[in-house]
Amino acid sequence: MAKILLIEDDSETAEEIRDELFERGFDVEWAADGIEGLAKARSLQPDAMIVDRLLPGIDGLTVIETLRKEQVRTPVLVLSALGAVDDRVRGLRMGGDDYLTKPFAIVELVARMEALLRRPVESRETTLKVGELELDLIERTARRGDREIELLPREFRLLEYMMRRADQLLTRAMLLEEVWHYKFVPATNLVDVHMGRLRHKVDGPNETPMIHNVRGAGFILRASP
Template identity: 75%
Template sequence: MKKVLLIEDDSELAEQIAAGLGDHGFVVDWASNGLEGLDKARSLRPDAMIVDRLLPGVDGLGVIESLRRDQLQTPVLVLSGLGGVEDRVHGLRSGGDDYLTKPFALIELVARIEALLRRGADMRQTILQVGALELDLIERTAKRSDREVTLLPREFRLLEYMMRRPEQLLTREMLLKNVWNYSFVPATNLVDVHMGRLRHKVDGPGETPMIYNIRGAGFILRETASRPDVLAMRGLSHRR
């Protein structure tokens, strides 16, 4: 069972969160202030943490910064009544992995914790493999079979995001938010331009296409090619 450390000074809210997480199979430890939370984080080594931003004594961001200085990389969800863009950016830059503004739906909090735990497991991988495509996250290199694929930094990040989600539809909105870190969806062809360049590099002449354009929806990275008739039925295209 996954352990979650909750650092929250509002005892009523803490009780609700603990009950909700408990219903989904988590074991929850609670700390009511920053100093107690720091001690428990260091001794218990939880799988994930939920940290209120405004805490008595050491505030939530101070807690996170202290843990990061100690090289503790436990995934952290920041809770806050401050929902401005600058507030969210500050929370993330202080070492938080996600930011949830109060008030919130409990089911969303649970879903975000589950996502952080999946992401934490994924991030321990140093080499991603999808079919003949390989991405080395340490050396920052890519290759398809024996062919080296030279990528610019943004292309590398885009391909990494796709390789962590093979066979999944990735919308332009998802890519803008997670690869470009946009908090809104601008009217731009930025994704299409970069995706076009990436497809030319990944799908070389004579090679079976791996990156497909789903008309009007987004893109998908496939491990194996589908038959042309199946592609047509699904609205898929590997046009460059």
């Protein structure tokens, strides 16, 4: 039984969500404000969280940002009455994994929670290593052997995602959803452009390639021999 932490100050909304999730077999713990929610997130270690953006005490985005800084990677669904694109983007950039605008259909909330829980659980290491490639998640630095690699924020996130799934084929659709948070697959070469820049930085002129393009399928990061 998955344990869900719901942080929502509106009691009617919270009751509706709790009842539906209980019926679906989830164990739901409720917190009515940001201070209580942050404390329960730390103590209960839930499998997933639903966090309202506007909360008394501490706002929802601050709760999420605080947990991410503490290396808590519990998947989070952000709820908000603010539906503008900039608001959704900010919620995702602060550490949310998905964003649902109020009012919403309760069946959609359940579906989104189930999707979050199906995602692979990311490890809590502070350093990732694949072959001679090393990523420091605290200092936000990257190295290949003795060579430092300067990465832009999106390149860092893209490389982190690939290193956590080394030797796995990653499709463009997967990368668009997980790195760019697209919920649909647009007709764009966005992934290819960023991947080209990342490959140029990771694979130096005299180094064995680590990032491989699988024609028509996607990309794979492999440890160099």
